Amino acid sequence: MLRDITIGQHFPGNSLVHRFDPRLKLVLTIAYIVLLFAASNPLGLALSILFLAGMYMVAKIPFKMILKSLKPILPIVIFTAVLNLFFVAGEGEPLVRVWFLTIYAEGVRYAVLMAVRVMALIAGTSLLTYTTSPIVLTDAIEQLLKPLGKLHFPVHELAMMMSIALRFIPTLIEETDKIMNAQKARGAQLDTGKMTDRVKALVPVLIPLFISAFRRADELAMAMECRCYRGGEGRTRLKVLRCEKQDYIDLAVCIVCFGVILASRLVFPNF
Amino acid sequence: MADIIKVEHLSYVYNPGMPNAVTALDDVSFTVEEGDFVGIIGATGSGKSTLITHMNGLNRPTSGKIFIDGRDLWAEPEKIRDFRFLTGLVFQYPEYQLFEETCYKDIAFGPKNMGLDEAEIQRRVHEAADFVGLDPALLERSPFELSGGQKRRVAVAGVMAMKPRILVLDEPAAGLDPEGRDEILSEVKEYHKKTGTTVLLVSHSMEDIAKYANRVLVMNNKKIAMYDTVEKVFARAPELLELGLSVPQVTKIFLKLREMGVDVPADVYTIPYAVKMILNAKSRRDAGESLVLPRKEVQKGGAAEC
Numbered sequence: 001m002l003r004d005i006t007i008g009q010h011f012p013g014n015s016l017v018h019r020f021d022p023r024l025k026l027v028l029t030i031a032y033i034v035l036l037f038a039a040s041n042p043l044g045l046a047l048s049i050l051f052l053a054g055m056y057m058v059a060k061i062p063f064k065m066i067l068k069s070l071k072p073i074l075p076i077v078i079f080t081a082v083l084n085l086f087f088v089a090g091e092g093e094p095l096v097r098v099w100f101l102t103i104y105a106e107g108v109r110y111a112v113l114m115a116v117r118v119m120a121l122i123a124g125t126s127l128l129t130y131t132t133s134p135i136v137l138t139d140a141i142e143q144l145l146k147p148l149g150k151l152h153f154p155v156h157e158l159a160m161m162m163s164i165a166l167r168f169i170p171t172l173i174e175e176t177d178k179i180m181n182a183q184k185a186r187g188a189q190l191d192t193g194k195m196t197d198r199v200k201a202l203v204p205v206l207i208p209l210f211i212s213a214f215r216r217a218d219e220l221a222m223a224m225e226c227r228c229y230r231g232g233e234g235r236t237r238l239k240v241l242r243c244e245k246q247d248y249i250d251l252a253v254c255i256v257c258f259g260v261i262l263a264s265r266l267v268f269p270n271f
Numbered sequence: 272m273a274d275i276i277k278v279e280h281l282s283y284v285y286n287p288g289m290p291n292a293v294t295a296l297d298d299v300s301f302t303v304e305e306g307d308f309v310g311i312i313g314a315t316g317s318g319k320s321t322l323i324t325h326m327n328g329l330n331r332p333t334s335g336k337i338f339i340d341g342r343d344l345w346a347e348p349e350k351i352r353d354f355r356f357l358t359g360l361v362f363q364y365p366e367y368q369l370f371e372e373t374c375y376k377d378i379a380f381g382p383k384n385m386g387l388d389e390a391e392i393q394r395r396v397h398e399a400a401d402f403v404g405l406d407p408a409l410l411e412r413s414p415f416e417l418s419g420g421q422k423r424r425v426a427v428a429g430v431m432a433m434k435p436r437i438l439v440l441d442e443p444a445a446g447l448d449p450e451g452r453d454e455i456l457s458e459v460k461e462y463h464k465k466t467g468t469t470v471l472l473v474s475h476s477m478e479d480i481a482k483y484a485n486r487v488l489v490m491n492n493k494k495i496a497m498y499d500t501v502e503k504v505f506a507r508a509p510e511l512l513e514l515g516l517s518v519p520q521v522t523k524i525f526l527k528l529r530e531m532g533v534d535v536p537a538d539v540y541t542i543p544y545a546v547k548m549i550l551n552a553k554s555r556r557d558a559g560e561s562l563v564l565p566r567k568e569v570q571k572g573g574a575a576e577c
Contacts, residue, residue, distance in 0.1 A: 181362065
């Protein structure tokens with residue numbers, strides 16, 4: 001069950017999307033999120049999803065992976081959709097009126113749009129993590145935030161913390177799986193039984209997990225010290241990120257696509 | 272005696288239907304008699320660990336069936352928890368599963384989940400602690416204050432306290448010093464003898480398996496390569512070596528001796544038996560009998576003196 005969490009998971013490959021400069025990819029992903037909210041009409045949203053689907057195709061990532069990344073946030077999507085459904089008040093006659101609950105056509109429209117938007121958002125950001133290894137991604141973040149270093153913002157430390165955190169997600173998931181199995185073997189009710197029993201059963205999982213997380217952190221800190229890690233000052237990199245011609249072409253294509261999507265909203269505001 | 276474990280055509284696939292689907296077990300069938308001590312060996316990735324997680328229903332077979340004590344494990348999935356108490360499973364590095372404030376409470380976790388009353392739990396905890404040689408004074412201490420070996424004992428006791436009919440241990444001696452290894456394994460053997468519990472022991476050490484088990488299951492490439500008594504399996508030492516597994520040192524020596532043309536048995540796998548065979552050979556030589564294998568060339572040298 002825990003294996004379903006795909007956030008931060010890398011799906012190795014050598015496609016155009018994989019090779020795209022991570023800094024530009026990161027910026028474009030953020031732009032894409034903005035776009036999802038800016039082009040909020042159904043047509044704009046449809047085009048955005050089409051664009052994303054195209055990107056997934058280029059990256060050769062199976063569509064199953066999208067479903068997998070959406071699965072954990074499904075409850076949130078449903079929750080917000082239901083809330084929107086009931087609380088967005090529209091003009092005119094409500095569609096349904098049951099006791100104190102009223103549903104307007106506007107609410108339905110808004111709920112669907114919002115749900116689709118959130119799912120596209122997750123799928124879009126998942127594409128970034130699928131096609132970019134965590135190390136490269138934090139490199140990109142570090143470089144993009146570099147100007148903040150002038151304001152004594154600890155950019156390198158932040159990037160290091162992020163890369164360590166990302167690096168340990170799979171490890172901790174694996175560890176949780178193991179501990180859960182061990183406790184299940186002793187009769188802990190994690191997959192069976194009543195809800196209250198299941199919640200109580202989390203204690204035997206969380207305590208060993210925390211202990212092992214601290215132990216790992218300790219060992220890692222020790223290993224870093226042993227290799228004389230001193231932080232970012234004067235540190236050179238193994239791989240220096242450089243934008244090539246191909247990257248600029250990709251960037252241009254994306255900007256044009258984004259422009260078209262945005263324009264669609266202005267040209268056909270009613271769709 | 273009756274078969275307590277019966278596995279029929281068990282196959283297991285991780286992530287079925289995904290591009291990264293991996294077959295971990297491929298058509299595995301075997302039976303274990305009640306009261307047996309079975310050693311499971313195999314190279315890393317041969318499917319040992321996956322196999323043992325099927326024994327108490329932590330993994331559900333992709334195909335095939337498992338019968339524990341004559342009952343189909345997955346006939347009623349909602350009752351799978353009953354089998355967790357029937358088959359006690361000790362994972363690799365079990366000390367990382369400890370979580371309670373005191374060792375006593377941690378050992379009592381399993382029995383408590385079984386719904387036993389306080390007196391019975393207390394009896395079982397003390398009994399289990401006794402089996403693993405844990406000082407009763409340590410029971411009121413926090414498990415996190417103990418040494419690695421002691422923690423391991425607490426964890427093993429936690430499973431023994433459930434009094435399972437089958438005890439499965441995945442490398443219980445991994446990472447312990449030689450003394451700790453011997454201790455913990457002899458304690459398991461002692462437990463096996465006293466309670467008659469069926470034991471499955473996963474280990475990389477041929478010496479350990481030779482010493483404690485009476486049957487050996489050899490896994491290779493997701494299948495069972497051999498499953499027989501210890502003597503018969505170690506008599507096939509060349510095949511074991513071919514599978515990338517080692518054989519006990521003493522077996523190697525005897526095989527080498529045979530290769531050199533000395534008439535000694537090939538199925539020697541423990542030191543006491545080896546000593547007996549050597550003395551036997553010596554007395555035969557002293558009596559003027561030839562120790563040379565008939566069909567092989569004589570290459571005796573000082574070999575018979577060994």
